[in-house]
Structure formats: C-alpha cells, structure tokens
Amino acid sequence: MSDDLLRSLLDDFFQPPVWTVREVTAYIQDLLREATDLQDVWVRGEVTAVSQPRSGHLYFTLKEGDAVLRCVMWRPRVQRQARRFLPQTGQVIEAHGYVDVYPGGGTYQFYADVLRPVGEGAEYAAFLRLKARLEAEGLFAAERKRPLPPYPRRIGVVTSATGAALRDILNTLRRRYPLAEVVVAPSLVQGADAPQALVAALERLNRVARPDVIIVARGGGSAEDLAAFNAEAVVRAVAASDAPVVTGVGHETDFTLVDFAADRRAATPTAAAELVTPHRDDLQRHLRSLAARLQRRMEHRLVDAGLRVARAEQALARHAPLARLAAYRQRLNAARRALPRALSQRLRWAQARLAAWHTRLPQAVLQGLRWRRTRLQHLATRLHAAHPLAPLQRGYALLTDEQGRIVRAARQVQPGQRIHARLAQGQLTARVETVADDPPAGPGGAGSPAPTPSAPEGGSP
Amino acid sequence: MTVPDDIAQMGFEQALAELEAIVQALESDEQPLEEALRLFARGQALLAHCTRLLEEAELQVRQVVGDEVLPWQPDEG
Numbered sequence: 001m002s003d004d005l006l007r008s009l010l011d012d013f014f015q016p017p018v019w020t021v022r023e024v025t026a027y028i029q030d031l032l033r034e035a036t037d038l039q040d041v042w043v044r045g046e047v048t049a050v051s052q053p054r055s056g057h058l059y060f061t062l063k064e065g066d067a068v069l070r071c072v073m074w075r076p077r078v079q080r081q082a083r084r085f086l087p088q089t090g091q092v093i094e095a096h097g098y099v100d101v102y103p104g105g106g107t108y109q110f111y112a113d114v115l116r117p118v119g120e121g122a123e124y125a126a127f128l129r130l131k132a133r134l135e136a137e138g139l140f141a142a143e144r145k146r147p148l149p150p151y152p153r154r155i156g157v158v159t160s161a162t163g164a165a166l167r168d169i170l171n172t173l174r175r176r177y178p179l180a181e182v183v184v185a186p187s188l189v190q191g192a193d194a195p196q197a198l199v200a201a202l203e204r205l206n207r208v209a210r211p212d213v214i215i216v217a218r219g220g221g222s223a224e225d226l227a228a229f230n231a232e233a234v235v236r237a238v239a240a241s242d243a244p245v246v247t248g249v250g251h252e253t254d255f256t257l258v259d260f261a262a263d264r265r266a267a268t269p270t271a272a273a274e275l276v277t278p279h280r281d282d283l284q285r286h287l288r289s290l291a292a293r294l295q296r297r298m299e300h301r302l303v304d305a306g307l308r309v310a311r312a313e314q315a316l317a318r319h320a321p322l323a324r325l326a327a328y329r330q331r332l333n334a335a336r337r338a339l340p341r342a343l344s345q346r347l348r349w350a351q352a353r354l355a356a357w358h359t360r361l362p363q364a365v366l367q368g369l370r371w372r373r374t375r376l377q378h379l380a381t382r383l384h385a386a387h388p389l390a391p392l393q394r395g396y397a398l399l400t401d402e403q404g405r406i407v408r409a410a411r412q413v414q415p416g417q418r419i420h421a422r423l424a425q426g427q428l429t430a431r432v433e434t435v436a437d438d439p440p441a442g443p444g445g446a447g448s449p450a451p452t453p454s455a456p457e458g459g460s461p
Numbered sequence: 462m463t464v465p466d467d468i469a470q471m472g473f474e475q476a477l478a479e480l481e482a483i484v485q486a487l488e489s490d491e492q493p494l495e496e497a498l499r500l501f502a503r504g505q506a507l508l509a510h511c512t513r514l515l516e517e518a519e520l521q522v523r524q525v526v527g528d529e530v531l532p533w534q535p536d537e538g
Contacts, residue, residue: 149474161524170522179472180521181522182521184524205525208528208530283511287512293488294504298498
C-alpha cells in the first residue's frame with residue numbers, strides 16, 4: 001500500500017460526517033414534533049402582513065415587539081374560520097395550532113387551525129365581568145343618560161393632542177358649528193398610564209373649563225390600543241362627568257365600556273363631533289324660516305290694522321251730525337222718488353185686475369143668457385100645453401052657457417037651454433036635449449057614457 | 462340694522478331662543494299693534510345678530526393647561 005492510498009483511506013474514515021439538507025431538515029422536524037408542548041398550543045400576538053392568495057390559504061404574521069411568528073392556515077380551516085372571525089392587521093389575536101418546519105422555506109412556522117380575538121380569552125372574560133358589575137351598579141342605566149345641549153357654547157375634548165381624532169373633531173366643528181369654543185384636555189390614550197391620564201383630563205376639564213358637553217375620543221386601533229377605554233376608573237370618570245359625555249372611540253365595530261357609560265356613543269371621533277353640534281346650514285335654514293314667519297305675521301297684523309282703521313273711518317263718518325243730516329236727506333229723496341213709483345204700481349195692479357174682469361164678464365153673461373133661454377123655452381112649452389084652447393085641437397069642445405060661463409057639469413044646464421060649443425075651428429050654438437048627471441060615487445064611473453053635451457049637437461070634427 | 466346692545470352681547474343660543482319666543486308670541490297672541498311692532502323690530506335685530514354670528518364665527522380652540530384655559534398651541538400639544 002502506498003502512503004497516498006493509506007492517507008486517503010484515513011482521511012475518509014476520520015472526516016466529520018456531512019449532512020444533507022434534507023437530513024438536517026428532517027432532524028429539526030423530529031425535534032419539534034417531539035416537543036409536544038408546541039404541537040397543541042395557543043399563541044397570542046398582534047397580526048401583521050395578512051394575505052390570502054388565490055389558493056385560499058391564509059398567511060399572516062403574529063408579532064410581539066421584535067419577535068415574529070409566521071403563520072399559515074390551510075384553506076379548509078380558513079373557510080370554517082371565516083364564519084366567525086378573520087384577523088386584521090393591528091389586531092391582537094390568539095391562534096391555536098402547532099409549530100412545524102416549512103422545508104421549502106427553511107423556516108419553522110405556525111400551522112393554525114383556530115383563531116380568536118384576544119377578547120375571547122381571559123381579557124374578554126374580565127371585560128364581561130366588569131361590564132356586568134358596572135351594569136348592575138346602574139352605571140349604564142338609560143335614565144342616567146342626559147340630553148345633549150342643542151347649541152353648546154363650549155365643547156370639551158379629551159383625546160390625544162397629536163392624534164388624527166383631534167384633527168377630525170376640530171375640522172368637523174369648524175365646518176358645522178364654528179360658534180362653539182373648543183377646550184382640549186390632552187391625554188394619553190393608550191398604554192399603561194392612559195387610564196389615569198384620561199381620568200385626570202376629564203376631571204380637570206370639568207372643573208376648569210366647565211364645558212357644556214365633552215367628547216372623549218380616540219382613533220381606531222387594536223383591541224389593546226383601546227384597552228384604556230375599558231378601564232374601570234375611566235368608565236367611572238365618564239359616568240361621573242358634570243358635563244354630558246359623547247364617546248367616539250375606535251371604529252364603528254368597536255365597543256368599549258366608556259361607550260356604555262357615556263350619555264351618547266358615536267362610532268368615530270368625527271361622528272361624535274357631529275352628534276354634539278347642530279349644522280350651520282340647518283341653522284341658517286331655520287333662521288330663514290323664522291324671518292319669513294316674522295315678516296308674514298307682521299304684514300298680516302299691519303294689513304289687519306289698516307282694515308280696522310278704514311272700517312273705523314267709515315263708521316265715524318256715518319255717525320257725524322252733518323253726515324246724519326245728509327243721510328236723512330238722502331232717505332227723504334229716496335222716499336220721494338219711490339212714492340210715485342209705488343202709486344203707479346198700485347194703479348197698474350188695479351187696471352190689471354179690471355182687465356181680468358173684462359175678459360171674465362162676457363163669459364158669465366153668456367152663460368146666464370143661455371140658461372135663461374132654455375128655461376124660457378121650457379116654460380113656453382108648458383104654457384102652450386096649458387092653453388085653454390089646446391085640447392080643442394084634439395077634438396074636444398069648450399062649452400059655455402049663454403052667460404059665457406064654462407060648462408063643466410051636466411047639472412049646470414037644463415034641457416032646452418042654449419049652449420055654445422067652441423071648437424078648434426069655429427063655434428056652434430046648440431040646445432040641451434037631456435041632462436044626465438053622473439052618480440056621485442067616483443069621478444067618472446067606468447063604462448058609463450061620458451057626458452058629451454056637444455056630441456048630439458056637434459059630433460067630432 | 463342697528464342691533465341693541467343687550468342683543469349684541471347675546472350668545473347664539475340665547476338670541477335664537479328669544480327670536481323663537483317672539484315669533485311664537487306674534488303668531489299665537491294678539492298684542493296691541495304697538496307691542497307687535499316693538500316685538501317685530503326686536504325679532505329683526507335678533508335675526509340679524511344670529512345670522513351675523515353664524516356667518517362670522519370662527520372656531521375658538523383652547524386647551525386646559527394645569528388649572529388654566531389657554532390658547533391652543535398644537536405644536537406644544
């Protein structure tokens with residue numbers, strides 16, 4: 001064996017082993033998997049760098065100070081998680097899962113299966129306990145809420161002197177209601193000292209500035225950023241404020257305990273500023289309407305007064321002595337004019353009645369005449385029938401004695417006496433042969449021959 | 462329009478309240494005409510005052526420093 005060969009064999013044998021990348025990765029992976037504490041764990045951190053690419057997996061980083069933990073949540077988990085809560089940058093959340101190696105990145109990362117906002121943990125439980133306690137105390141009661149002054153002269157603001165919240169509030173007040181004076185009580189709004197600072201600012205503002213209303217505000221932030229507004233001391237200070245308090249803390253969805261204690265809660269600092277002030281445009285509209293009403297009412301009163309003056313003038317003129325005389329004269333003249341008219345009217349009426357009679361009269365007269373004529377004719381007929389000579393036409397004869405007396409009974413004459421018979425045409429003189437009187441019973445006994453004194457002498461015509 | 466001194470010193474709210482009361486009174490009662498005219502004139506003055514306040518107002522910003530209310534100086538905040 002040559003020395004070279006020997007050296008080479010020795011070198012191979014004593015060289016430290018070289019690991020492959022896979023071997024190292026697998027080894028670390030094994031180490032992590034044996035650390036069971038890290039395989040079923042809750043991790044709390046502030047969310048940053050959230051992304052959800054088309055794959056549907058959710059990537060984010062949990063951060064605490066300068067330490068970060070990269071996290072991934074696979075798509076099926078994300079879909080389930082999305083129903084409850086998805087993390088947003090700035091939020092402090094708690095994630096459940098396990099730590100493992102990501103071979104492709106050469107890093108370890110957290111594989112999350114459940115996420116929850118930090119409030120759902122112990123802090124949230126504490127929050128709920130405090131809320132329940134204060135509520136039971138009546139701190140949030142509706143009857144404690146005070147109305148806001150409609151036109152606040154002095155508006156107190158408790159917030160950070162440097163935050164966007166103050167800028168938003170001042171801009172809003174300037175635009176809506178520049179009549180107000182704003183007094184700012186600057187305060188820390190986050191961090192451990194924030195609660196104490198907020199309480200002090202509120203107390204000083206009330207005592208020194210005596211504002212009509214106070215806005216307690218803070219811009220949006222993580223749940224931890226808003227923690228001071230859940231602090232019991234701050235909640236109590238808000239409830240105890242002399243001036244009514246309007247809160248505008250965080251975003252729309254954030255609810256803090258000061259919101260419950262405040263007299264009104266607004267979703268944001270800007271909304272709080274809007275809530276405590278009327279709008280200048282509305283006020284100008286209101287003023288215009290008042291001006292119009294004032295004008296209208298006064299015009300009405302003036303027109304009314306003018307009318308009353310005019311009426312009074314007329315009445316006065318009517319009752320002046322000269323005017324009365326004139327009025328009498330006028331009435332007299334009127335009467336004078338009216339009299340002939342009345343008379344002629346009367347006359348016309350009488351004439352009309354007369355004329356009516358004229359037409360009715362002949363009618364009546366004619367009627368009477370007709371009736372009389374009929375009656376006359378009737379009488380004439382009866383008269384004619386009653387004429388003494390009328391029966392002669394039917395063959396009877398009228399007998400008279402020589403003295404001209406009518407012979408009605410046989411016993412009026414004696415045999416041999418001369419009698420005259422008047423016929424319908426001409427007359428006879430005859431002599432009585434016999435006289436036969438009727439028996440006294442009944443007038444004209446039937447069957448017995450009627451005494452016809454004329455028969456022997458004249459006979460029927 | 463000349464505004465009487467007592468009105469010129471009124472805040473917006475006070476002036477508006479009196480103006481509203483005057484309009485209300487004119488609309489609901491029959492004052493003697495002279496009184497109505499006086500109310501009308503005062504209403505006009507209040508209107509002018511309120512309008513001027515609204516138009517000319519500039520938001521005053523102050524801050525509580527210690528136990529004092531001082532002008533607001535943002536840079537120091």
